[in-house]
Amino acid sequence: MKSSILTGLFVRPQKSALAGLSFALALINGTVWADAADGRQVIELTAAQRAHVLGEMRVLLSGTQTLLAALAADDMAAVARQASALGMHMGHKAENHLHDVLPPAFMQLGMAVHQDFDRIAADAESRKDTKHSLQQLSTTLSTCAVCHEAYQIQLIQPQQKQ
Numbered sequence: 001m002k003s004s005i006l007t008g009l010f011v012r013p014q015k016s017a018l019a020g021l022s023f024a025l026a027l028i029n030g031t032v033w034a035d036a037a038d039g040r041q042v043i044e045l046t047a048a049q050r051a052h053v054l055g056e057m058r059v060l061l062s063g064t065q066t067l068l069a070a071l072a073a074d075d076m077a078a079v080a081r082q083a084s085a086l087g088m089h090m091g092h093k094a095e096n097h098l099h100d101v102l103p104p105a106f107m108q109l110g111m112a113v114h115q116d117f118d119r120i121a122a123d124a125e126s127r128k129d130t131k132h133s134l135q136q137l138s139t140t141l142s143t144c145a146v147c148h149e150a151y152q153i154q155l156i157q158p159q160q161k162q
């Protein structure tokens, strides 16, 4: 990716300032830089770290699906169970060892989502109100979307490539 940005410096002069800025950000920050073509910030991770984060994402998606199925069945005990599986307990386990690698704003958005799921679980038990739970889930999903609009993940480039 960085090599294509460098190529862009020569091929498309009008974009060179932006590409140069992205490259400078990469040098200053190390792990987070803006991708000129995509617009989202890039988080550079190792293959193992990337697999870990994306694996957690897939758990969030499939967990959201089972949560919706439980809501459609008005099974509030299952709603509470499914939501709490996506709560802070999952967040701490998943993100603890990536704490130094992921940007603070990214961590905060992630934790906000896990906290939301704990609240959905608690309210499902105490209020047993499907519409209320759906409203909460909708708000939570908009936080998923905010993060996806802001960040992308790329593999750390091997050093020898310069």
Ligand code: HEC
Pocket: 054, 055, 057, 058, 060, 061, 064, 106, 107, 109, 110, 113, 140, 141, 143, 144, 145, 147, 148, 151, 152, 153, 154
């Ligand atoms: C803190 C930021 C953040 C939050 C919150 C977040 N995601 Fe993601 N998610 C990402 C990033 C970054 C990617 C990788 C995108 C890329 O590289 O193009 C991703 C990728 C994914 C993927 C693709 C996984 C794969 O195997 O490729 C799924 C599915 C997903 N997220 C679901 C969700 C769902 C559902 C939620 C909310 C319940 C959520 N995410 C919340 C940042 C986030």
